[in-house]
Amino acid sequence: MNAYRRTWMALALLSLAPTAALAQSWEMASGLPTQRDVHRGTKEVRNCLNPGGVLSVGTTTPGGVNPNTNMLIERLTAGAGTLFRFQYDTAQRPEQAAQVVEFRDGTGFAVVGSLDPTSTTAPQSRFIVTKIDCNGQPLWRFSYGDTTEVNTGWDILQANSGTAAAGTSAGDLVALGRYFSPATATAPAIHRARIARTRVNGAPIWVRDYQTSISGDFELHAIAELVPVLPNATGDLVAVGRIGGEAAVLQVNGNTGAVVCTARMRGLGTAQYHDVVPVRTAAGTPEFLAVGETTAAGAASQVYLSRFVPNCLLRVHTHWGATADREIGWAGDLTLATTYGGVGAGALLFGGEVNGAYNGVFSQDAFLHVAHPQTLMPLIPIGRRYGTQGALAEKALTLSAASNGAYFAGLTTTDWLANGDPQHAFTARASVNGLKTNCAVDWQPLAFDLTPASQTYGVTTITRSALQEPLPARQAVQSQTLCCGVGP
Numbered sequence: 421m422n423a424y425r426r427t428w429m430a431l432a433l434l435s436l437a438p439t440a441a442l443a444q445s446w447e448m449a450s451g452l453p454t455q456r457d458v459h460r461g462t463k464e465v466r467n468c469l470n471p472g473g474v475l476s477v478g479t480t481t482p483g484g485v486n487p488n489t490n491m492l493i494e495r496l497t498a499g500a501g502t503l504f505r506f507q508y509d510t511a512q513r514p515e516q517a518a519q520v521v522e523f524r525d526g527t528g529f530a531v532v533g534s535l536d537p538t539s540t541t542a543p544q545s546r547f548i549v550t551k552i553d554c555n556g557q558p559l560w561r562f563s564y565g566d567t568t569e570v571n572t573g574w575d576i577l578q579a580n581s582g583t584a585a586a587g588t589s590a591g592d593l594v595a596l597g598r599y600f601s602p603a604t605a606t607a608p609a610i611h612r613a614r615i616a617r618t619r620v621n622g623a624p625i626w627v628r629d630y631q632t633s634i635s636g637d638f639e640l641h642a643i644a645e646l647v648p649v650l651p652n653a654t655g656d657l658v659a660v661g662r663i664g665g666e667a668a669v670l671q672v673n674g675n676t677g678a679v680v681c682t683a684r685m686r687g688l689g690t691a692q693y694h695d696v697v698p699v700r701t702a703a704g705t706p707e708f709l710a711v712g713e714t715t716a717a718g719a720a721s722q723v724y725l726s727r728f729v730p731n732c733l734l735r736v737h738t739h740w741g742a743t744a745d746r747e748i749g750w751a752g753d754l755t756l757a758t759t760y761g762g763v764g765a766g767a768l769l770f771g772g773e774v775n776g777a778y779n780g781v782f783s784q785d786a787f788l789h790v791a792h793p794q795t796l797m798p799l800i801p802i803g804r805r806y807g808t809q810g811a812l813a814e815k816a817l818t819l820s821a822a823s824n825g826a827y828f829a830g831l832t833t834t835d836w837l838a839n840g841d842p843q844h845a846f847t848a849r850a851s852v853n854g855l856k857t858n859c860a861v862d863w864q865p866l867a868f869d870l871t872p873a874s875q876t877y878g879v880t881t882i883t884r885s886a887l888q889e890p891l892p893a894r895q896a897v898q899s900q901t902l903c904c905g906v907g908p
Contacts, residue, residue, distance in 0.1 A: 445825060445851035446500045447806065447859060449836045449844035452898050456481040457492060457845035459829035461519035464822040465495065467526040468554035473497040474820065474827040476847055477517035477531050480507050480897065491517040491533055491892065493556055496847060504556045508892035510535060515548075515892065519575045519818070523620070524591070528553040532573035532595045535563065535889070547571040547597040547614060548889060549622060558891045564616035564627045565884040566599055571614075573597040575642045575659075579617075579674070583653045586675035587625055593618045594674075596643040596659050599629055611638040613659060613670065615677060616886070624886035628677040630879050636664030644698040645674065646706035649730075656680055658728075660710045662692035663877060667712060667724070669693075669732050670879065679881065681732035683874045687714030687724050688739060695752045697768065699727075699793055706730065709793065711752035711770045714739050720746035723772060723865070725796040734874040738796040740789075740867045745776025747787075747865065751828070753821040760790055760826075761852050763800065768793050771816035771828050774863065778808045786816035786830060786848070787863050788855045797867050804855045805863035806848060807834070814846055824852045 451457035459478040465471050473496050480492040490507040497503060508515065517533040528551055535546040546563035553559055565571060575596040582589035594617050601610040612629040619625060632638050640661035648655040654674040661668050669683040685691055693712035700706055707729050714724035723740035741747035750772040757765045768791040775784045789803030807814035817830035832846040850857055 445849050445857045447846070447848040447857050448496070448500055449832050449834070449846055450494060450505065450898070451480065451841060451844040453839045453841035454482070456843045458817070458831040458843065459494070459845045459847060460817050461517065462818045462820050462827055462829040462847070463520055463522050464820045464827055465522060467522050467524055468528065469526065473503070474822070474847065474849070475520060475522070475529060476818070476829045476845070477520045478845060479516040488512070489514040489516055491515045491531070492845065493517065493531065493552065494845065494847070495556065498849065500849070505897055506556045506894045507897050508558065508894055510890065510892040513537060518573050521576050521578050521593070524578060526554070528559065530576055530578070530593055532576040532597070534572050544568065545571045546889065547573045549573065549576065549593065549595050549618070550892070551622065556894065558894060560622050561889040561891055562618065562622040562624070562886050563889050564595065564624060564886045565597070565614050565629065567887070569599065569601040571597065571599055574640070577643060577645055579645055581645065581648050581653060581655045581674065583675055586654065588617065588654055588675050591620050592625065593620065593622070594643060594645065594657060596640060598639050608635070612882070613638060613640040613661070614884070615643065615657065615659065615672065617674070617677065622888070626677050627884040627886055629882040629884055630670060630679070631882065632663060632877050632879050634663055634877055638663050638668070640668065640670055641693065642695045644696045644708055646698050646708065647700045647704060649706060655706065658696060658698070658708050660693035660696040660712070665690035667691035667693045667710070667714070667726070668877070669710070669728065671732050677881065679879050682876050682879060683728070683732040683734060684877050685726065685734060685737065685874045687737065687870060688716035688719070688722065690715050691724055693724070693726070694748070694750050697752045697754055699754065699766065709752060709768055709796070711749040713748040719743045721748055723747045723749040725749065725768070725770070725791060727794070727796060734872045736796055737870045737872065738867055739870060740865045741774070742776070742866060745774055747774045748772045750815070750817045751819045753819055754793070755790065756821050756823060758823050758852060759821045760800070760855060763790055766793055767791070767799050768796070769819065769821050769826060771819045773813070773815040774805060778805070778861070783808050784813035784815070786814040786828065788816065788819070788826065788828060788850055789863065789865070801864065803863045804850065804860040806857060806860050808861055822849070826850045826855060
């Protein structure tokens with residue numbers, strides 16, 4: 421259906437639809453035509469006052485021109501209503517948010533991201549974590565590690581385990597990022613992963629950089645906490661990303677940050693991971709699933725799924741998709757018992773983007789699908805594709821399993837209000853009834869096993885410090901617009 425026609429139909433449906441209908445499924449776009457918005461992290465709200473709905477974080481670019489970026493945080497109800505939508509700015513310095521975790525005590529959210537300088541000649545960027553309350557008010561902010569060159573925050577979690585004697589506890593925050601120094605005439609580029617474990621108030625417990633001698637980018641994009649293995653009371657931490665053209669895994673001790681094991685994989689030829697999800701077997705053994713992309717020489721990217729057993733050993737990996745299309749798995753989560761009708765808790769829900777023909781016309785669309793957590797093959801025969809509007813983009817960059825459905829977020833380049841806005845932030849609630857929205861269509865990619873093959877790599881650690889930072893200024897910005905009607 422034509423995008424503009426769908427927009428006006430959506431607005432008409434919004435005015436007529438009861439709240440109960442809105443609560444089932446919807447797709448929303450948000451942002452001003454003068455700004456470029458994207459959501460990169462999202463979580464279902466489960467602990468704040470009036471739980472339910474979703475909180476998404478990302479970046480907005482006022483005026484649509486870099487480097488004037490602001491951190492963007494938006495909280496919606498389960499029925500698609502806006503509770504707040506704020507941008508945050510620190511002394512006119514560019515900043516962005518990458519991921520969010522909700523505090524289990526119901527006091528708010530921790531947001532990981534970056535704070536950059538206004539000058540490119542004297543870079544002093546910061547890898548930051550900011551706590552906001554349930555209404556979006558900033559409470560504290562810390563930076564972790566160097567403040568030279570390029571520092572980036574990627575992911576964050578709240579730990580479920582700790583050891584008092586080691587100075588850690590359940591409730592600690594764990595944040596993942598990177599340090600990058602470009603090449604000079606006399607030295608190669610430096611790429612380091614960074615992990616910070618902090619107390620619930622942001623005070624550092626330990627901050628470590630992880631460096632490898634292997635050439636090429638070393639970036640870890642997502643982190644998870646594994647189930648503790650007795651007699652240890654603290655679970656290890658596992659981060660995934662890429663090392664050169666290979667997917668990379670780094671597992672470290674949760675108490676100290678010391679390296680436990682590493683692994684790197686090529687998949688179909690080159691590969692990288694974008695997200696990681698911890699699982700455990702019936703016997704309590706800690707394992708983890710990784711979501712990303714892999715590419716064979718001369719072919720398009722395919723969704724790449726992997727499962728690892730203890731000691732970073734690759735147990736199974738698969739690729740999904742057709743070689744004529746380009747497909748990327750950006751995010752994953754484990755289903756709740758009420759995320760997808762007929763699917764129990766613990767299946768792998770994952771999403772991303774698919775770029776390829778739909779009804780004979782090229783389309784860039786978001787997708788959701790469910791994989792069997794053991795085999796990483798399709799658990800349900802058909803997933804969903806969201807968009808299908810010609811050469812425009814809807815991308816699911818982040819997702820959260822939810823009660824009675826799932827949330828995913830990212831970006832859309834569809835001009836939903838016909839006002840010339842080339843990029844909105846995008847949020848969707850997919851129903852428990854087959855992950856449907858009003859505009860979802862079936863997506864049934866092929867899936868193939870790969871022969872397990874991996875190698876290790878060496879890592880050295882560097883101890884870093886932390887610094888408390890001033891709070892950003894908060895400003896309300898325009899709320900979301902219903903973009904695809906109400907769902908079934």
